[in-house]
Amino acid sequence: MGELERSGASGHTEHDYPEHIPVLREPFIDAILSDPDGRYLDCTFGRGGHSRALLARLSPRGRLLALDRDPEAVAAGEKLAQSDPRFTIIHAEFAELGEALAQQGWAQVSGIGFDLGVSSPQVDRAERGFSFSHDGPLDMRMNSEHDMPLAQKLARVSERELVTVLRSFGDERYAQRIARAILKAQREDRLHSTADLENICFHAVPKGARHGKTHPATRTFQALRIWVNGEMDQIDAGIHAAIDHLQPGGKLAVISFHSGEDRRVRDLIESHVHPCVCPPQLPVCMCGKQPTMRWLQKKPIRPSAAEVAENPRSRSSLMRVAERLSAAESARLAGYSGGLR
Ligand SMILES: C[S@@+](CC[C@H](N)C(=O)[O-])C[C@H]1O[C@@H](n2cnc3c(N)ncnc32)[C@H](O)[C@@H]1O
Numbered sequence: 001m002g003e004l005e006r007s008g009a010s011g012h013t014e015h016d017y018p019e020h021i022p023v024l025r026e027p028f029i030d031a032i033l034s035d036p037d038g039r040y041l042d043c044t045f046g047r048g049g050h051s052r053a054l055l056a057r058l059s060p061r062g063r064l065l066a067l068d069r070d071p072e073a074v075a076a077g078e079k080l081a082q083s084d085p086r087f088t089i090i091h092a093e094f095a096e097l098g099e100a101l102a103q104q105g106w107a108q109v110s111g112i113g114f115d116l117g118v119s120s121p122q123v124d125r126a127e128r129g130f131s132f133s134h135d136g137p138l139d140m141r142m143n144s145e146h147d148m149p150l151a152q153k154l155a156r157v158s159e160r161e162l163v164t165v166l167r168s169f170g171d172e173r174y175a176q177r178i179a180r181a182i183l184k185a186q187r188e189d190r191l192h193s194t195a196d197l198e199n200i201c202f203h204a205v206p207k208g209a210r211h212g213k214t215h216p217a218t219r220t221f222q223a224l225r226i227w228v229n230g231e232m233d234q235i236d237a238g239i240h241a242a243i244d245h246l247q248p249g250g251k252l253a254v255i256s257f258h259s260g261e262d263r264r265v266r267d268l269i270e271s272h273v274h275p276c277v278c279p280p281q282l283p284v285c286m287c288g289k290q291p292t293m294r295w296l297q298k299k300p301i302r303p304s305a306a307e308v309a310e311n312p313r314s315r316s317s318l319m320r321v322a323e324r325l326s327a328a329e330s331a332r333l334a335g336y337s338g339g340l341r
Contacts, residue, residue, distance in 0.1 A: 020120040022049025023314040024255055027301050028113055029053050031253035031321040035062075038110030041101070041245075042066040043094055043238060045077045046119035054113075055084055062086060065104050069093045069143040069229075070122065093143070094238025101245055108247035114238065116265075117257040118142070118225065120313065130225060132198035132217050138191070140228040150228050154191070159183055169232070169260060170223030178204045178220055197221075222258065232264060239268040243293060248326035251296065255319045262300065262318055269293060269322050276334070290334040297321035 022028070028050055032040060036059040042051045045066035055064055066089045068074050077089030092100040094114070101109070122142065123130045129139030129150065138151035157165075159179050166175035181204035185191040191200065201217035202210055210216055226232060242252055252269070256262040275289035300318035308315050325333065 020047040020049055021311045021313070022046075022053065023115065023311065023317045024301065024303055024307070024319050025049060025053050027319060028115070028253055028255060029057060031297070031301075031319065032111030032113045032251045033057055034249060034251060035110050037061040039063045039106055039108075040065070041097070041109050041112045041242070043097065043112065043242070044068065044115040045073050045089055046115065047073065047076055047121060048080050050113060050115055051077070051080065051087065055087060058086060060086070064088075065090065065100065065106070065109075067092045067094070067097065067100055070119075071143070071145060072121065073119065094234045094241070097238055097241040098245065106245075108245055109250060110247060111251045111253075112242040112246060113252075114235075114242070114254045116231075116235065116255060116261055126194075129194055130221070132194050132215070132221055135193050135195035137193060138197065140225045142229050147229060150224055153228060154182065154186060157183075165227045166220055166223045168223070169226040170219035171260060172219040172223060174205045174209070174216075180204075182220075194221075226260075231261075235261070235264055236268060239265065243269075243272050243324065246324035248324055248329075250324045251321060252293070252324070253319055253321045255317050256300075257316050262320070265320055266298075269295070269320060273322065285334060290330040292325055292330055293322045294325055294329075294333075295321075296323050 033054065036057060040054060040058070040063070042054065042064060043066075045051055045068040048066070051064060051066050058064065064087050066077055066087070068077065068089070068091065071091060074089055074091045081087050081089055088104065090100045090103065101107070118130060122128050124134065126134035126136035127139075129136040137149070138154065139149040141147045141149055162179035162182065163175045166172040166179055172178060178201055181200050182191065182197070185196065185200050190196060197220070198215075198217045201220045202215075205216040239252075239254070246252060254265045254269075256265055272293040273291055273295055275291055276285050277287045277289060278285050297320055300320050302318055303314040
């Protein structure tokens, strides 16, 4: 086995796990690509499915910078960077997007893409602790160098806070019962692994809700992952920073995987499309906030039936697309020339 094929202490190789299959690959590239000579930013490298598809459509003058907060994804990206001089990867979070672009010497880019959530290698490696199908430690960190693993966070959380986490990030109907059961198991030293957590969720929900379409632990695992990784704050910081660094006519495409994430993305972009905060009864805008974006795809794009059949993990994906306005368009859409809203 070559050195590059090893994947750390677990002894697993890259080949033990399916590669990540990029979701909505061509629609995503069509959405952000406007100029084959342009500069682009892929904020979620993962295993590079979208990055490779974009590079295949860039000219020799085009450039792509990718980010990922997961050191394993960055290691995979560094291999790609060795074989393609148009490509660079930086270990950074969405919230550090501005610094990453500055490091590259880029003030503005032609297109920016986010493919939110987790990659297949993250979910499928038991030792990362993301999944209840593969028993592993209570971890769930995308960046194991910085953030606090799930076990430590659970040791410090109050029942009230945990209920809020499960409700806000998982829309979990049985949040109260599940939160109470998790903390009770922890006090009784019965919570050590993702299999324990799955079992606790299963028995915490009423009997009639245990065998539905989705496993009773699904929403709890999603909510805890979002909490451990501060994902909503990252999305907020990342989308605002992305919009700040798009050139006029530059495109933003965001793929989400559940309704809470999509609502957040939609509202963030909408706050740049319709930023005016004046009361509706005012005939003229007084707040002076000008739009900076226009929707290209307000109604989300979903995968085709063929894509879902080929890659069931694409099932819940949805993509929104918007474009950065020029200063003149912003002023015109704000009604500044006529003064009317
Ligand atoms: C769905 S995967 C992306 C898959 C990728 N498009 C591909 O085709 O291989 C999401 C990736 O984004 C990374 N990620 C999630 N949140 C992040 C954040 N706030 N900052 C940087 N990377 C993040 C994850 O570590 C993961 O590798």
